[in-house]
Amino acid sequence: MRISCAIVSYHNPPEQIAEALRSVAATPMDIALYLIDNSANDSLGAVAREFGAHYIHRPDNPGFGSAHNLAIAASLEQGADYHVVLNPDISFGPEVLPALSAYMEQHRDIGLLMPDIRYPDGSRQHLCKLLPHPGDLTVRRFLPFLYRLSGRVHTYELHCGDYDSTMEVPALSGCFMFLRTAVLRQVGGFDQRFFMYLEDVDLSRRIGRVARTVYYPGVSIVHAYQKGSYRNSALLMRHIRSAIQYFGKWGWFFDAERSEVNRRALQKLQKRPQATVTSASMLDRKP
The missing domain is CATH 3.90.550.60 (Spore Coat Polysaccharide Biosynthesis Protein SpsA; Chain A)
Structure with a gap:
């Protein structure tokens, strides 16, 4: 080897x-x-x-x-x-x-x-993590308190898994x-x-x-x-530029592959009641 x-x-x-x-x-x-x-x-x-x-x-x-x-x-x-x-x-x-x-x-x-x-x-x-949605990266970066309060961080970072x-x-x-x-x-x-x-x-x-x-x-x-x-503001601009490139490559708010991959991952990993976990399809609908 x-x-x-x-x-x-x-x-x-x-x-x-x-x-x-x-x-x-x-x-x-x-x-x-x-x-x-x-x-x-x-x-x-x-x-x-x-x-x-x-x-x-x-x-x-x-x-x-x-x-x-x-x-x-x-x-x-x-x-x-x-x-x-x-x-x-x-x-x-x-x-x-x-x-x-x-x-x-x-x-x-x-x-x-x-x-x-x-x-x-x-x-x-x-x-x-799940495959990112533009809303995840934006709110998580610029409104972290709101992101944590919404509970979406627990889904995005797969806290529903073990x-x-x-x-x-x-x-x-x-x-x-x-x-x-x-x-x-x-x-x-x-x-x-x-x-x-x-x-x-x-x-x-x-x-x-x-x-x-x-x-x-x-x-x-x-x-x-x-x-x-x-x-670092220069690194922040790098991050934003990469996000634009990533979503330009894979899709912004409508990305069928992302939705399906995330849905399958949550199905396998989810251990809490469904009501407490944001679904993959919801991640693709919310801004």
Whole structure:
């Protein structure tokens, strides 16, 4: 079994990158490790060499997905069985990648796997989501109190499921994606039209057409989760632009595939009374 792993950095602190690389390097498996550095300078090259990572410097900053596609292409060329997409603010123990690869070997119909994800304080991040509706992204971002009050956040983040159990999920976070390369060959890597944000939802959706996309809580990782677009106006504009591109590609308020995928997911995961959960069809009707 051959595994590759990639991190894309943009002016991240060297100590943060070192922690992520250390997590991979401490894994008792032979892993091809890539650091794609979109920073203006190549100061992270020394950190990459310290952990035996292939260092690719892209000072032109092609974006998150485009940079990851460089490592995905190398992974496919080298004949890897699995490829792991990591955020720079991730850390985990040596048991994580062996457990995920073993689970993927046992379940050949899975194309994308995501583990349990925790904040540094140990609390859980609810990163399993339905395919987004424009209303979800807009109200969740700009009117979070109203969004929580409406109860839609519980549906969108699949609180109706059980985060202590394995779940089949329409959209999984790009902070940690364990990918089957045979499926990547079939659907392609990240859509390079998305500079940053929603490229993970787009890839999850395309994988979901041909394979299962699954959340697996058998192992946990730590994600610092910076939420940059909530504090940086330039990143917020990137987020808005990506949302426009995403809905322009897949459909805005009327998206039959989204409605059907979300309906099936809720049917499988829903454990509370129907009256307390917003239906997928309602998500496609509300603004």
